[in-house]
Amino acid sequence: MILDGTLEASVQAAAVALQQGRLLGLPTETVYGLAADSDNDAAVAQIFAAKGRPANHPLIVHVADAAAITRYAKEVPVFAQQLIDAFWPGPLTLILPRLPHAAKASTGGQDSVGLRCPSHPVAHAVLQACQQLDPPVWGVSAPSANKFGRVSPTTAEHVATEFGEELLVLDGGACEVGIESTIVDCTRGVPVLLRPGAITRDDIAHACGQRPLSKEELSANTPRASGTLLAHYAPNAKVRLMDARQLQSALDILGSEGKNIAVYHRSPLKCTAKGIALRAMPQQALATARELFGTLRDFDETGAQLIWIETPPDTADWEGVRDRLQRAAAAG
Ligand code: TXA
Numbered sequence: 001m002i003l004d005g006t007l008e009a010s011v012q013a014a015a016v017a018l019q020q021g022r023l024l025g026l027p028t029e030t031v032y033g034l035a036a037d038s039d040n041d042a043a044v045a046q047i048f049a050a051k052g053r054p055a056n057h058p059l060i061v062h063v064a065d066a067a068a069i070t071r072y073a074k075e076v077p078v079f080a081q082q083l084i085d086a087f088w089p090g091p092l093t094l095i096l097p098r099l100p101h102a103a104k105a106s107t108g109g110q111d112s113v114g115l116r117c118p119s120h121p122v123a124h125a126v127l128q129a130c131q132q133l134d135p136p137v138w139g140v141s142a143p144s145a146n147k148f149g150r151v152s153p154t155t156a157e158h159v160a161t162e163f164g165e166e167l168l169v170l171d172g173g174a175c176e177v178g179i180e181s182t183i184v185d186c187t188r189g190v191p192v193l194l195r196p197g198a199i200t201r202d203d204i205a206h207a208c209g210q211r212p213l214s215k216e217e218l219s220a221n222t223p224r225a226s227g228t229l230l231a232h233y234a235p236n237a238k239v240r241l242m243d244a245r246q247l248q249s250a251l252d253i254l255g256s257e258g259k260n261i262a263v264y265h266r267s268p269l270k271c272t273a274k275g276i277a278l279r280a281m282p283q284q285a286l287a288t289a290r291e292l293f294g295t296l297r298d299f300d301e302t303g304a305q306l307i308w309i310e311t312p313p314d315t316a317d318w319e320g321v322r323d324r325l326q327r328a329a330a331a332g
């Protein structure tokens, strides 16, 4: 059932549903989440079951404000606090050392916890309402509201399509950011970028004075994380990334024969085949992120078997989009 997330009664009903151990489709500024009370292990288990997600892939705990950190994290390094001050509420998740009894199932028993304070007004209203309940709900665990490995949802309808009518979904409109939050691991003494997003490597360096390492630069084992698996975010069609020249050559080879192919391009292209859907990628990374997952879903709906995408520039602002595209391509 989809409720209007801008109504106070819907927000209250959603908070009570979470308190009672039920699942909720929750809008955030990044993507829609499949939410449950972080400290209710049975409710959290339902998230893993509904998504088909392995239980050792930890979930992000969403909080109403920075004060709620102390309920989940043992300590906050100085650079992490600088990132919180700069970017919360917003699309940034921090991995921090976990308090022993907090959010056990949600973190897959790891000794760290991922925390995020979303800026979406509906998410914020739900998290605040949760804190006011008796007993309060301090943290809301929410992975992206899609089946494991699939494209993340950016509208309430996407969530309803994925999980059916029984799921309570708050409609908060189309997500502004469109790709999942940037994740920074703050448990290793230096910031480590686990997942790029709208808050870029440059933004992080600017806010805390340290350029984040990539996970490849770390020698120690990083925890399992489905949002960081090589093959993820996959539409049904096979995705291939190409530069502008390769893309044009592939179209030239097809001539007028091509069909069931969707092309998401940046450079001008010549294409004679009628069965090829062309779509221009926005010039800006943020605008592309906003429409990316919806575009992949649209391509699937047109029955495309192949999706050819022009590789975006190799610059910090495009890192989040490039990452999602590379992983969609790896799934094929
Ligand atoms: O934008 C977002 O982050 C969205 C919205 C709903 O907030 N959520 C989201 O959740 O993308 P999910 O479950 O699809 O991705 C969460 C990722 C995990 O795959 C993992 O990479 C990381 O967060 N994560 C969470 N807790 C962690 C931990 N303790 N250690 C390492 N990584 C963790």
Ligand code: MG
Binding pocket: 143, 144, 152, 227
């Ligand atoms: Mg996900």
